Structures are given as C-alpha cells and as structure tokens.
Amino acid sequence: MTAEIPTLSLVDVDKRFPGVHALKRVSINIMRGEVVGLIGENGAGKSTLMKILSGVYQPDAGEIRIAGQAATFDDAADANRKGIGMVFQEQSLLTNMTVGENIYLGNEAQFTRFGIVDWGRLYAAAERQLAKVQVDVDPRARADTLSFASRQMVELAKALTLEEHAGDHFVILLDEPTSVLERAEIDILFERVRALKSRASFIFVSHRLDEVLELADRIYVMKDGAVVADLNSSEADTTKLHHLMVGRSLQAEYYREPLQRPYRENVVLETENLSLGHAYKNVTFQLHAGEILGIAGVIGSGREELTRTLAGFAPHDSGLLRIDGQSVRLTTPAKAVDLGLGYVPRERRVEGLVLFLPVAANITLADLATFTRNGLINSREERRIAEGWVERLRIKTPTINTLCLNLSGGNQQKVVLAKWLQAKARILILDHPTRGLDVGAKEEVYDLARAVTSEGLAVILTSDTLEETIGLSHRLLVMRDGEITHRTDAAPGHKPSQIDLIGHMV
Amino acid sequence: MRIASWAPVIVLLLLCAIISVINPNFLSFGNMVRISQSAMIPLVLGIGATFIIIMGSIDLSVEGVLTLAAVVLSMLVLNGENANDYGLFAVAAVLIVGAGVGFINGLINVRLKVPSFMTTLGTWFIGVGIANALLGGMATRINDPWIRGLAIERFWGFPWGVWVALLCLLIALIIQNYTRLGRHVYALGGGEELAALSGISVARVRIAAFTIAGVFYAVGGILAAAQLGLGNAQIGNGRLFTTITAVVVGGTSLSGGQGSVLQTVVGVLIVVVLSNGMVLMGVPPSVQIGVQGLMIIAAVALSINRKLMKIIK
Amino acid sequence: RRGNAADMPTLVNSIRSLSNPYHATWNAGGAAFAKSVGAEYVTLVTEGNSEKGIADIKAILAKTGGNCAINIDPNDAPDARPIVEACKEAGAYVVTQWNKPVDLHPWDYNPNYVAHISFSGVPYGKAMAEALFKSMGGKGGIVALGGIESNVPAIERKAGLEQALKENPGIQLLDFQVANWSDTEALEKTNAWLTQFGDKIGGIWAANDGMGLAAIEALRADGRAGKVPVTGIDGIKLAVEAIQKGEMAGTVAWDPFWQGGMGLAIAFDAKTGVFDPAKESKDHREFYGTGVVITGENAQAYYDTNIKSEPTLDWKDIWGRASGQIQYN
Amino acid sequence: MPMNSSLKRLNIDRLRHWLPLATLIILVTVVGVMEPVFLQPSTLLQLASDTAVLFILATGVTFVIMLGGIDLSLQSMASFSSVIVALTIAQLGYVSFGLAVGTGILAGFLSGIAHVKLKIPSFIATLAMGGVLFSAALVASKERSITLGDAERSYQTWVTGSHFGIPNVIIVGLIVLIVAHVLQAHTRFGRYSAAIGAGEPAAYASGVKVDRQKIFAYMLSAGFAALAGVILAGRLSSGSPTLAAEMLLPSIAAVVVGGTAITGGVGSIWRTLVGSLIISVVRIGMTFLSVNIFAQNIVFGSVLVLAVAVTIDRSKIPIVK
Numbered sequence A: 001m002t003a004e005i006p007t008l009s010l011v012d013v014d015k016r017f018p019g020v021h022a023l024k025r026v027s028i029n030i031m032r033g034e035v036v037g038l039i040g041e042n043g044a045g046k047s048t049l050m051k052i053l054s055g056v057y058q059p060d061a062g063e064i065r066i067a068g069q070a071a072t073f074d075d076a077a078d079a080n081r082k083g084i085g086m087v088f089q090e091q092s093l094l095t096n097m098t099v100g101e102n103i104y105l106g107n108e109a110q111f112t113r114f115g116i117v118d119w120g121r122l123y124a125a126a127e128r129q130l131a132k133v134q135v136d137v138d139p140r141a142r143a144d145t146l147s148f149a150s151r152q153m154v155e156l157a158k159a160l161t162l163e164e165h166a167g168d169h170f171v172i173l174l175d176e177p178t179s180v181l182e183r184a185e186i187d188i189l190f191e192r193v194r195a196l197k198s199r200a201s202f203i204f205v206s207h208r209l210d211e212v213l214e215l216a217d218r219i220y221v222m223k224d225g226a227v228v229a230d231l232n233s234s235e236a237d238t239t240k241l242h243h244l245m246v247g248r249s250l251q252a253e254y255y256r257e258p259l260q261r262p263y264r265e266n267v268v269l270e271t272e273n274l275s276l277g278h279a280y281k282n283v284t285f286q287l288h289a290g291e292i293l294g295i296a297g298v299i300g301s302g303r304e305e306l307t308r309t310l311a312g313f314a315p316h317d318s319g320l321l322r323i324d325g326q327s328v329r330l331t332t333p334a335k336a337v338d339l340g341l342g343y344v345p346r347e348r349r350v351e352g353l354v355l356f357l358p359v360a361a362n363i364t365l366a367d368l369a370t371f372t373r374n375g376l377i378n379s380r381e382e383r384r385i386a387e388g389w390v391e392r393l394r395i396k397t398p399t400i401n402t403l404c405l406n407l408s409g410g411n412q413q414k415v416v417l418a419k420w421l422q423a424k425a426r427i428l429i430l431d432h433p434t435r436g437l438d439v440g441a442k443e444e445v446y447d448l449a450r451a452v453t454s455e456g457l458a459v460i461l462t463s464d465t466l467e468e469t470i471g472l473s474h475r476l477l478v479m480r481d482g483e484i485t486h487r488t489d490a491a492p493g494h495k496p497s498q499i500d501l502i503g504h505m506v
Numbered sequence B: 001m002r003i004a005s006w007a008p009v010i011v012l013l014l015l016c017a018i019i020s021v022i023n024p025n026f027l028s029f030g031n032m033v034r035i036s037q038s039a040m041i042p043l044v045l046g047i048g049a050t051f052i053i054i055m056g057s058i059d060l061s062v063e064g065v066l067t068l069a070a071v072v073l074s075m076l077v078l079n080g081e082n083a084n085d086y087g088l089f090a091v092a093a094v095l096i097v098g099a100g101v102g103f104i105n106g107l108i109n110v111r112l113k114v115p116s117f118m119t120t121l122g123t124w125f126i127g128v129g130i131a132n133a134l135l136g137g138m139a140t141r142i143n144d145p146w147i148r149g150l151a152i153e154r155f156w157g158f159p160w161g162v163w164v165a166l167l168c169l170l171i172a173l174i175i176q177n178y179t180r181l182g183r184h185v186y187a188l189g190g191g192e193e194l195a196a197l198s199g200i201s202v203a204r205v206r207i208a209a210f211t212i213a214g215v216f217y218a219v220g221g222i223l224a225a226a227q228l229g230l231g232n233a234q235i236g237n238g239r240l241f242t243t244i245t246a247v248v249v250g251g252t253s254l255s256g257g258q259g260s261v262l263q264t265v266v267g268v269l270i271v272v273v274l275s276n277g278m279v280l281m282g283v284p285p286s287v288q289i290g291v292q293g294l295m296i297i298a299a300v301a302l303s304i305n306r307k308l309m310k311i312i313k
Numbered sequence C: 001r002r003g004n005a006a007d008m009p010t011l012v013n014s015i016r017s018l019s020n021p022y023h024a025t026w027n028a029g030g031a032a033f034a035k036s037v038g039a040e041y042v043t044l045v046t047e048g049n050s051e052k053g054i055a056d057i058k059a060i061l062a063k064t065g066g067n068c069a070i071n072i073d074p075n076d077a078p079d080a081r082p083i084v085e086a087c088k089e090a091g092a093y094v095v096t097q098w099n100k101p102v103d104l105h106p107w108d109y110n111p112n113y114v115a116h117i118s119f120s121g122v123p124y125g126k127a128m129a130e131a132l133f134k135s136m137g138g139k140g141g142i143v144a145l146g147g148i149e150s151n152v153p154a155i156e157r158k159a160g161l162e163q164a165l166k167e168n169p170g171i172q173l174l175d176f177q178v179a180n181w182s183d184t185e186a187l188e189k190t191n192a193w194l195t196q197f198g199d200k201i202g203g204i205w206a207a208n209d210g211m212g213l214a215a216i217e218a219l220r221a222d223g224r225a226g227k228v229p230v231t232g233i234d235g236i237k238l239a240v241e242a243i244q245k246g247e248m249a250g251t252v253a254w255d256p257f258w259q260g261g262m263g264l265a266i267a268f269d270a271k272t273g274v275f276d277p278a279k280e281s282k283d284h285r286e287f288y289g290t291g292v293v294i295t296g297e298n299a300q301a302y303y304d305t306n307i308k309s310e311p312t313l314d315w316k317d318i319w320g321r322a323s324g325q326i327q328y329n
Numbered sequence D: 001m002p003m004n005s006s007l008k009r010l011n012i013d014r015l016r017h018w019l020p021l022a023t024l025i026i027l028v029t030v031v032g033v034m035e036p037v038f039l040q041p042s043t044l045l046q047l048a049s050d051t052a053v054l055f056i057l058a059t060g061v062t063f064v065i066m067l068g069g070i071d072l073s074l075q076s077m078a079s080f081s082s083v084i085v086a087l088t089i090a091q092l093g094y095v096s097f098g099l100a101v102g103t104g105i106l107a108g109f110l111s112g113i114a115h116v117k118l119k120i121p122s123f124i125a126t127l128a129m130g131g132v133l134f135s136a137a138l139v140a141s142k143e144r145s146i147t148l149g150d151a152e153r154s155y156q157t158w159v160t161g162s163h164f165g166i167p168n169v170i171i172v173g174l175i176v177l178i179v180a181h182v183l184q185a186h187t188r189f190g191r192y193s194a195a196i197g198a199g200e201p202a203a204y205a206s207g208v209k210v211d212r213q214k215i216f217a218y219m220l221s222a223g224f225a226a227l228a229g230v231i232l233a234g235r236l237s238s239g240s241p242t243l244a245a246e247m248l249l250p251s252i253a254a255v256v257v258g259g260t261a262i263t264g265g266v267g268s269i270w271r272t273l274v275g276s277l278i279i280s281v282v283r284i285g286m287t288f289l290s291v292n293i294f295a296q297n298i299v300f301g302s303v304l305v306l307a308v309a310v311t312i313d314r315s316k317i318p319i320v321k
C-alpha cells in the first residue's frame, strides 16, 4: 500500500475565506480504483476540498499531485481535462437548456465541424450517457422539466463523460449526490460507481454514514477544516464515525423518542377532502398543537404539492382547509405567514434564505413588524434578537452581518428555523428539513423539533428518509397517487416499521 | 405551452389586421417594402442586442457603435468631403471598428468587472464623442454608388439593405443554434456560475458576444448611412430604446437565459408596424408616443406567458 | 487674478451640440471672431439638457470671475432667465439667440443682458411654403415635417406654413407630423406617408434642412427624388447642394457663422465698453436678424461666397443685420 | 485568531464602504488643484445646487433599482410635473406642487400595477408610461413652454431663495436625502426591497408582500421625479414638456456610479448622493479644466466606467452581468 503512488493527492493544502479558515493543512490520498468516503460536520470543509480538487478554488498553500506529479488547475475545465470530474452538491444543471446540452456543456468540441455543432450526434451521445446511469429521460427535454432525482442522475451522466476523453484513469468527485435520491436511485448510483472502479477512483461525500460505510473503501473524517481520522471501512461503524465527527457519541435515541410528548387536544389545522388538480385529492387530516405529523410517500405521491399548498404556493381548488377553525385558502405565502404558518423549504438557498443578505436580516425577515416603532426598524433590538438566535441555535457564523451565502448548509438551515421561531410561527412545515445536514446538525434539528412541539407548535414533516419520518412523528400519513392510503400512530414504543409503510407507498 | 410562444406572432397579426381595416393601404406591396426598409436597421441592431440580453447583460452602446460606424464609413467611401474611395475595404474597416468597440465592452466588463450597463453607457458616450470629433460636427454626404445602392437599388422588389439584414439574421441564427458560442451565451444567461463549473470560459464567451454584437451594430451603421446618404453624429439618436423594446417585446427576457433571434424578428416587426400604423391611422402627433406606449403594454401583456414567468424585473 | 477688468474677457458660445452642421458652423464663427480679437474661446454644449447647460454657464462664470462675454442659443426658452440672472450677478455680458421667455427683456437687466437675436420663423416658414407651392405649380397636396413641439422656432415656422396654406387654397395639407429635428424620424414618417398618400404627395415642407434631406432620401428609395420638391430651413451645405441638384426647392440661411461670431462680437463690445447697452434703442436690444432665402436661382452664388470659402465678415458692423424689433403677440 | 480575521474582514468592509466617497474626493481634488477657483465655497455651493435635481431623480430610481427593476419614465414625469405646476400655480398656489407630486405618485402606481399585475417587465412598463406622460405633457401644455410671471414665481422661493447663504434647493435636497435614507435604511419597506432585489423567491416565501413593495417603489420613484419637476419649474420659472429632457440616463448613471448594483439588492441612498456628485463634478470639472469640447464625451464616458470599476462592492454582487 505504501509503495503505491496515489492517483490523486493533496499535500498540506490550506484555504482561507474572509473570516474562515476552511482547510488547515489537509493531506489526503486517493488510490487507483478506490472509493474514498469523506465525512464531517457541516462546514468542516468537505465541499471546499472538493472544489480545490476540481479546479474551482485555488489552494492558498500546499500542493495537488496527480500520480505523484505536482499539478495546478486553472479552472474547472482544466481539472476536467486532467481527468477530474465533479458532481456538485448544489444542483448544477442549467434549467434553461436541454438535458443533452447540459451533459456536454463545455465539451461540445467533439461534435463540432467547421464551427458548426452537429446536434444529432450530440443528442445520440447524450442518450448513451443517460443509458449508463439507467435514467429514462429525453435528452432533448429542458432540464427544468425534470424531477430533482432525475437531475442528479443527469449530473452523474455528465460527470461520466470523463470516460470519453480522460486517459486510462480518472477521478470523479461526488459531493452529496444521494441527498435528493430515492433508495432505488441510490442503488443504481452505487452500482455504477462499483462498476467503474476498474477505471476510476471516487471521492464520495455524504451525511448518511450508513451509505458511506456501504460504498467507500476508506474514509476520511474532517473536523473544523482538518482531517482528524483516516480509517478503512471495515474498521468502522456508524457509532465510531459519529464519535469522530461530532466529538461525542451517537445518542442511542437519535430521534429523541423519549422526549416525544403526547400532543394536545386542540386542532390547529385540519383539512377536509382537500384537492388540487391532478396533484392530490380528498386529503383529510387533523393537526394538533404539539404534534409532528409525518407525511410519507414517493415522488409523485402528492405530498410535495400538499406541503406547497400549506405554504401558500399552490392554493387548493376544492375541499376545506381550516386553521384554528377558520376556513381559509392560502393564495400567497404572505397569507400563510399571517395565519401563523412557517415554511422551511427544500430549496433552502432559493426559497429559504436571501443568500445575499446578512444572517441578522434573514432571521428577522418574517418578523420585522414586531420591532418596528413608528415605522422605523429598531436596529439595536434587531441585532440583539439575531445574536440571541445565533447563540441559542449555535449558528456558526463569523458575525451576524455575514452574508448567508457564506454559511455552511447546516448553519443556513438553522437561520431558516430561527426566522420562523422568531416570527412565532405556530405551525411549521418542514419540507426535507435535514437535507444536506450533518449528523450533528440533524440531531440539533431533531432537538429543536422536539423542543418547539413540547411548547405547543405543530409540525408537518416530509423528509428524505422514512427512518427520520418515523422516528420524529407522532402520527403518520402515507400518500400514494395523490391520496392518503394509510394512517398510523407513531407513539414511542410502537413506531411502525419501514416495511409496513413502504407497502402503502408503492 | 407551444401556443404561448406563438403569442407575439398572433399579436403582430392582430395589429396588422386592425391597421389594414382602418387603412387598407397598409397591406399594399409598397408598404410592405417600406416596412421592411424601416425594419432592416432595428432588426440588425436587435439581433446584436439579443445575444447580449440572453446572456443576462445589457448593451447601451448601440447608438455609439452605429454612429461611429456610419461616420467612419462616410469618411472612407467616395464622399463629398475628402478624396477617399476605399469601397469594400471601408466596409471591412467599419465592421472591424464595430468589433473593436464590442471587444472593448467585453474586456472592460470581464476584466474590470464593471457591469455591462455602465460599461456600455460609457462606450456609448465615447463612440458618439469620437464620431463627433472626427466630423467636427458636420455631415458627410456619401456618394459611393454601392453604399447608396443598399437603400436605393432593389432585388426582387426589396432594397438590398433588406437582404443584407436577412443575411445577418441567417448568420445570427447559425451562430445562435449551431455554434458552441451560441449555446454558451444561453448557458451564461441561465446561470453563470454553473456554466463556469462546466468548464465554459465565461470571459471568452462574454467578450465574443459583445464583439459579435458590435459587428451587428456596425452593419446597422452602414445601413443607416446608406439610407440617409450621409454620415453625421446624430444618426444613431433614439435607436437604443427602440432596439431593446423590440427585443423584449419579442419575448426575450431581460434577466437572461430565454429568448432568441427569431423572437426578435417578431418584436421588431411589432414595433415597426406600430409606428408605421400610427401614421397611417392618423393618430395626432402629440399623442402618438403615448398611444404607442399603451399598445406596447397591451402587446406584451397579451404575449407574455404568466405561468412561466414568476419573477419579472 | 482673473476677475481683473484689465484682462481680456473669455468668449463663450453655448449651443445645443456639436453634432449638427448648423451648430458646428456657429462654433466656427465664434472661433473666427475670438481669433480676430485674440481672446480665449470656450464652447459649451447642452446636449439637450437644460440643467447641464445652465450649470456649465455658472461654472464658466465662477471660473472667470464673470469676466466673459457669452453668446448662447438656450436649449429651451425657460433656460434663458436663470442664465441671464447668473450673468448679471457675475457681471458677465450675454447675448441670447432664438429662445427666451417672452417677458424676459434685455433692458430689464442693464447692462449685462446685451441683446436677444431671433429670426422670425413666421415669414421664413411662409417663404419656404411659397417656394414649395411655386415649384408645384400652385396646386396639389403636401405633407409637412415639424420640429420639437415646444420649441419656439418650430412653432413659428409652422405658423408661417399655415399662413401660406390659407393664402393658397389650391394646396392641400395632407398631414403634419413632428419629427423632432431628427433625420431618422423624418425618414420613417415620410416612408409612412408614401404608403398613405402615394402620388397625392406633390411636395414636402420641412421645418429644417436635416429633416428635409431625410425626406429626400425616403423619396429616393422610392425612385421619386427630384420629382417631388422639398424645402428645408437653415441653409446647411448639404441643403444648398441639394438645391443645386434640383432635389430641393429652397432653404433659408440664417448664417450660423454670423450668429456664432456676431453674437459674441456684440457681447464683447458691450463688455469692453465699445458701446453701452443701456443707451441702445430697443431695436438693437431685441431684434430680428436677416435670413437669406435660397432657391434654385441664387444657390450657386450663395454657395460660392458662403460655403466654398470661409465667409469674411466685418465684426465691427454689429447692427448690420438688425432688421427690426422682435414682436410678440 | 478568528477574532483577528473577522476584524480584518470588518476593516475591508469599512474600506469598501468608503470607496465611492474617496473617488468623489479624489475627483474634486484633481479639479481643485488644477483650477483652485473650483474649491471656493461659492463654487462648491453652486455645484451642490446644480446637482439637487439630478440627485432627487436618482434617489427615486434608486428605490426601483434596489428591487432589481428600472424606471425609464422619470424624465417625462419630471417634465409633465413642471407643466402641471406652470398651468395651475396661478389658481392653486402652493397646492399646485402637491397636485404635481400627487400626479407623479399616481403615475408610479399605474406603472407599478402594469408591471406587477400584468407582468410587464419594468423596462417596458415604465418606458411606455414615459410615453404616455410625455403625450400628456404635450397636450396639456399645448406643446409650448409656459413661462411664469412674477406673482407665480413668488410661490417658488422655497426653491429659488436661500437661507444663511445656503441655496434652498440644497436644503430641499438634504431633506430628500434624509427622508429617502430613512425609508431605505430604517423601514420595513427598505429592508423588503433589499430582500426582493437580492432574492425574490426567498422574500416571497417569507411572507413579504412582494407586489405591494414593488408598487410602492414605483410610486416613490415617480413621486420623486415629480418633485424634481417641481423644483425644475422653480429653477427655470416655467414648465415645458421637454424641461427635463436628457436627464434620464445621467440619473440612472448616478445610481450606478455610486456603486448600487443595477441588478438590485445592494445599494444605498448615500451611494446615490455620492454618485450624483461624481457625475456633476466630472461634468463641471471638464468645463473648469477647459477640456476640449470634442473630447468631453470621451472623457466623461471613460471616467464613469473607471469610477464604477472602483465604487462597486463586488463582494455583494454575485456575478457582474
């Protein structure tokens, strides 16, 4: 092992951003044909490391080596030419272009004769790439018509175009590729990765430790910008990884089930035969104060649209929706907010936060009215409130005036939660609230969910994993093809099994 | 969904129908020729601007480049002021001037990171300023029969200038749909960071797009000089807003990523037909601009696809 | 330093822009006069922006400490008042041309507001209309292109046209459109007319040469240049040439060279004490200059003396072209 | 250590903040050194009064630009407002000013509605509104400029007079500055505008009534434009449909030169003030330095571009478009 020269390595790489020391003399090695897992808390520096490897950022100090030779990357294209491809954490397909154009974006040269692009050939090639990841989409479809899962697969297909022009061996960087995927899709992805190991090495970042253990041969653990452990998968288990990452042991009760208090009597929100076009129909349920109501279902089950309706984006067209006994129709988010709903959206960076505003302004955005006197915002009060939340939720940020753009995913999510808690929302709609969060941050979100419900807040939850939905919820609804197919209680002690639910989902 | 993208065309046809009911002369062949003459310059300018707007930028240097091109052309071809007679070489020189200004726009935009709005506002002033300094305020009559022929000589009933504009359209369509640059312009408009991550050289695409736009404006300058038979520093006045209006009326979005050169053709026709129709319908001069404004609002309101456009700036 | 009265005053011409031949020639006249007296010469342009025009004048007043003689074609009539007031306060001497409010008079600002010069648009607008009608044989339809709507000369010239129409019942005004002194707009409007009226158009009257020449180009593209007579106003070189070629039926030369130079000469002489404005009669304070009507008959002669070579003017003869006190109604 | 670097960051931020002002001071110094008269208090006061109208126009459009929109109707609005004043001041006295500004607010409301409800891009909606206002001014004024008599001018001393040697128009400008600054920096409207400009979907999802804020911004913009027209009518003691001609681009340029992002989200009224002064200083400075008249446009264009290169805060502007 020691004698072998790594395909790719970082030696003492250092990277700083204004106010943040993101990477502290990091050294890692990736061997030929190896899948290297990379884990760490939000903000540990994983994405930064990946971006340095893919030419997006330049290291401040230290060296990148390809097969032992020092290398520099001018930009992403340069890294790509040198055999490194990346699937980005944030969605990186251009939604105004077709799938095929996206796959070969920046690489059209091979289809170009005398400056003219041969679209027929390009789309044919794109079709082949898509077949590799076994995703059934039309390469001529516009990217914005695709589901998130399909988009992720398209991105993988795009990264795999490296195969066509890289030399005999290449490296693909996967930054949280699974966070938006369903289990079946994850299986396809893993299968592709394993199949490619003879020709490629991978770095795989995920917050789902079980997945990392499943796929990776070796795992690096990062903490606060430094590599704190390097261990073989065979020597590791989730408890150990968790301990290394967070510095404390995994709570036996990850979902804080013992803290789950019974919900209260009073109904805060109820629906009766709520329907919206083809999206969902005859949805009837009640939500009580202090309750977490989980909604399970696959893509297309209607649960996405149902949450959007409750958030004020997609008003229902028949049936009844009552909040505190009042029949309402939520035509805009503003109306929903006025009625005490708070929406923690899946697309955190688009709908959750104004990325180019400071942390403080984001926290107070939905509640400016309360500290406006005579039309003027009391900025001292605003600062105090923002600092309070930063402390309470342990939001990691240099100052409250830092732009949200510069926070890690987990901390961004905490800002979103702080915004709704500050606005005193009585009903929270958590739409995939732990997407992209590290285990530590997840625990904190769970903690928060427990804390706020015990104070009487009601929560509607849709989540990335069934396990999470089951663990957190008081009661569960399962949706399929727009209708509720199953209702079950999920009190501590008699939580339903995943298998039970899946049966009602598909 | 497909229907929606035809909406501007339907608006155009509706407009034509209304005007011809009020004044049947509108539909005469002679008027079609005149509309094509009025449309040829806005079309060429609009084509150039479309590339920039799809990229999500804006180009205010239209008038600057056009004026400079017209003035330089008038001084290099056979003219009433000096002994030059460089004919086609002059045309080439003018195209190079247009490309040069566009190139500088791009360079300032990407290297100094000055927003295109300000960059091109600056080069607008500079372009007109240089044109003015070159002529010292006078007007130069163009005597070159080839240049004048663009406006006067006809082929299949239409002035040569119209054919030149159509040739520009063809070239633009090829660039837009069949070259890497054309697609990369869309990529930048759709998401510049993402485009950069895909390995597109953002700087190069921007500079190239501005350069190409500059060439189209220069062609506009040549046509304008041909039409008026002279070059002077006022020849570009008032063309910028018409150009951008035409592009936007055609459905190209100012926030970038959406639109096409073909849509600009429709937009230009709507704007030109509207102002031609205003005279034909006998709208009093002092309210023409107001009526035109309202009609453009109506045209855009009718042709916009509200479902697709959540955020309008 | 500069405010010293013994110093030669700075000579200032303020005009709309230098991008049209009319004002460029005006500027040349100013430069010629300045050279003849050996004074420093400054050109200011408003670019059509009243605020800029006024601010520039104030800047010059501050810079020279008021030691200047100013000859100005205000961007819009209202601009004249603040400019005159500023000049009075600074002690500078000013001559305005073309635009000023009707109730603003030089004699109310003695001695600094030396004179206002204008050219009655009415008779010349009418003269051009008559020249046009004559070349049409006294009957037929015409179309007319106007200048910026709120502009005094544009209004007067249009009034002249209307008078001529009243006196010539054989001529029918098919349409009047405003083209804002713009070549391009004039071309577009003429194009639309050619569709609307076709052969009914027997002549085109334009409120200035630029628009007239653009109308000719629209006719040319239609194969009718030279067949439909066109008139302009201003007397720019290209217009005179067009008359020589028979494409234009007439224009009026204001002689901007004279305007640019003589306006300065009058202000300069007042400033340097050659005469005392307060003692001059009203027909030297607010007067009409003399325009030259150019038609096919005198075009060649005018071209030879005024365009082929730089005209030589006697800058001492400051009242030579004063032809009566301006009448307001 | 982190403390240290966050301090550094703060300093850099502070520094960036002052760049527009530094640019202005450098320009003033350059002109002043070459032509000392320029630095005399009377000249500087003059410069400030001559900047007031530009600043007020620019202030209005700043609100719209912050949201990521644009208002192209402002020069027609200002001209129309001067016509309203000129036509009604004899009968209405001071009320005519209110009438003019009220008309402005109404026009802004209409452009806002057209933009927000009909979903017309603001570029088109306001350009069209500008056309309508220009036509209205032409018709109302019967296409002439209307001069005001002495009696009518006496209502305008709040524009034309001075207090303690300071021209009133500067005082009006300062009041506008304060009001606009408070609106922009200390009210919910100002905060929501910034949020909408920087991330409309997130603002919308947070319950901000986006439409209402936008309409309000257009009302402010047109209202300030109308106020500028009222002041112009005072300064020129008349009203005319072309009184504010050619002021549109300088106003927008003033906003951008101050470092406000034309794409929205980042900016302030202070920046607009500095930007307006930069525009004025460059223009008047060229007259002071006797820059060749044919070179002026060239110099002006170049200085503007360079000024923006210095003043914009790129750390807050994701992509320079």
Ligand SMILES: Nc1ncnc2c1ncn2[C@@H]1O[C@H](COP(=O)(O)OP(=O)(O)OP(=O)(O)O)[C@@H](O)[C@H]1O
Pocket: A017, A018, A020, A021, A022, A040, A041, A042, A043, A044, A045, A046, A047, A048, A049, A089, A406, A407, A408, A409, A410, A436, A437, A438
């Ligand atoms: N462009 C940037 N400017 C300033 N700070 C940044 C920037 N990008 C990242 N950071 C900071 O660098 C640190 C590392 O961030 P990075 O995105 O690499 O974390 P991560 O491990 O990928 O976290 P996550 O699991 O949430 O994706 C964080 O503190 C983050 O706030």
Ligand SMILES: Nc1ncnc2c1ncn2[C@@H]1O[C@H](COP(=O)(O)OP(=O)(O)OP(=O)(O)O)[C@@H](O)[C@H]1O
Pocket: A332, A333, A334, B310, B311, D116, D200, D201, D204, D205, D208, D209, D210, D211, D212, D213
């Ligand atoms: N996802 C979205 N992101 C941003 N804007 C959206 C989105 N969906 C819709 N919009 C549009 O944004 C605007 C939101 O305005 P909103 O209704 O919240 O305020 P408003 O209309 O000013 O309130 P009011 O009507 O009470 O005055 C609407 O025009 C809506 O069509």
Ligand SMILES: [Mg+2]
Pocket: A046, A047, A048, A089
């Ligand atoms: Mg990351």
Ligand SMILES: [Mg+2]
Pocket: A332, D211
């Ligand atoms: Mg609404």
